[in-house]
């Protein structure tokens with residue numbers, strides 16, 4: 049019955065492609081979260097009235113973030129080709145997609161982090177200062193915990209964008225479900241493959257969305 | 271305990287200068303509850319935030335417990351702040367932490383080991399009357415309970431000074447009184463010096479020993495609460511005193527009282543402090559064969575005793591009434607005035 053509906057499916061290949069998509073998404077997400085948090089924190093802290101208020105540093109980081117958010121992802125991959133080759137040693141396969149995925153999404157997440165931090169009650173930061181807290185304490189014990197639900201829903205949104213990017217990266221040779229749909233489906237005119245890949249990507253997106261929503265609801269004690 | 275000299279804060283924005291705190295000089299004694307009252311925008315918050323340098327002073331010196339606050343380095347300031355508790359109008363609790371963990375936060379900052387922290391947190395929870403609510407989150411607490419957490423948190427590192435910025439302004443009157451009672455309680459128990467800021471004279475009346483009235487960045491009047499209550503000089507102060515004493519137009523009142531009560535004599539009594547005054551009426555009634563009819567008045571309680579005015583009608587032999595008046599004048603601290611009958 050299933051083989052009638054999807055005559056051209058090779059379950060083994062499909063499983064591998066799904067794993068590659070998850071691998072790219074999760075690994076790049078890790079990089080995005082680290083760089084995004086770092087950039088977002090820097091944006092927040094160097095902004096006006098921030099703890100490290102610094103007009104020039106803020107402008108520089110802000111410009112960097114804006115530029116990389118403005119570049120369409122598909123072009124970013126092409127731009128990064130030489131860089132990727134030096135860094136990863138190859139321009140094919142899931143690992144080759146990572147630099148572009150991270151660089152393409154970290155600035156986006158950084159803005160979400162900045163917004164999440166701006167939403168933190170200034171009074172609470174002030175209270176921590178009045179207790180004699182160090183900046184490090186303010187970051188790790190006030191800013192991050194108090195903005196956690198927004199940081200998590202930011203990760204959810206970013207991860208879904210990343211899944212989309214992995215599919216795009218796949219089309220130009222990075223592997224994963226996008227790659228699979230393109231080579232084994234589109235190129236061979238086997239549209240059942242394209243269709244099934246789509247279903248799998250949608251399911252993955254739903255799972256990420258569900259987990260993200262669950263966590264941010266769970267940790268929100270407001 | 272606290273000595274402030276020539277303290278000023280000038281804000282500059284849009285190339286305009288605004289002097290929020292204007293050349294303040296004042297002293298606050300150890301163990302005192304010092305109130306600062308003023309209307310919104312008077313510079314009260316700026317003033318109190320200068321004391322722990324949440325706001326950097328433009329000019330002036332702040333001496334707290336023999337330590338010059340204005341010259342401290344960032345590191346020294348952090349340590350000094352651990353000895354200065356602060357509570358806020360909107361409580362400023364971390365929503366992500368339970369009551370227990372909110373109170374533990376300043377202890378974590380001070381680097382107290384975990385076992386000791388837990389012990390101290392429990393002590394504080396009992397002190398502020400939150401036993402049983404240790405594991406609640408702030409969102410599950412009422413305003414009054416939140417402020418209790420705020421107070422416990424501010425007291426965690428055994429500060430010598432407690433700064434309160436409109437600590438009761440977001441609370442209903444009943445909860446306000448409960449929180450004020452708690453502040454008096456810790457002031458007595460711990461000998462803590464408290465500086466509090468408010469726009470409600472009720473708060474000053476109920477718990478403060480000293481009061482300063484602030485207007486446009488300046489302290490326009492200052493003194494012990496009874497003095498300021500009984501003899502307000504500045505226009506703002508008069509308005510604030512009227513907040514708790516009512517705006518009775520005494521001239522008008524006296525005239526109508528005279529018209530209504532024509533027997534005997536109309537007496538105007540003025541009480542300032544001293545609890546002995548509180549039995550004054552019954553003393554007179556026992557000592558002199560006269561009747562006393564209480565007509566109108568308002569007495570209110572401050573930390574230093576009662577304060578207010580009372581109109582009474584004394585009925586009886588004129589000679590006895592005169593003796594009673596002399597007794598009040600000579601033997602008690604109440605001021606007495608016989609209102610001559612104009613008819």
Ligand SMILES: Nc1ncnc2c1ncn2[C@@H]1O[C@H](COP(=O)(O)OP(=O)(O)O)[C@@H](O)[C@H]1O
Pocket residue numbers: 281282283288290308309310311312313314315316317
């Ligand atoms: N950070 C700031 N920048 C500019 N002006 C300020 C700032 N903080 C307070 N002010 C101004 O200083 C004056 C006093 O404010 P504040 O101390 O908050 O008064 P209060 O607490 O008595 O209501 C107000 O006019 C206010 O607008």
Ligand SMILES: [Mg+2]
Pocket residue numbers: 314315316436
């Ligand atoms: Mg204020």
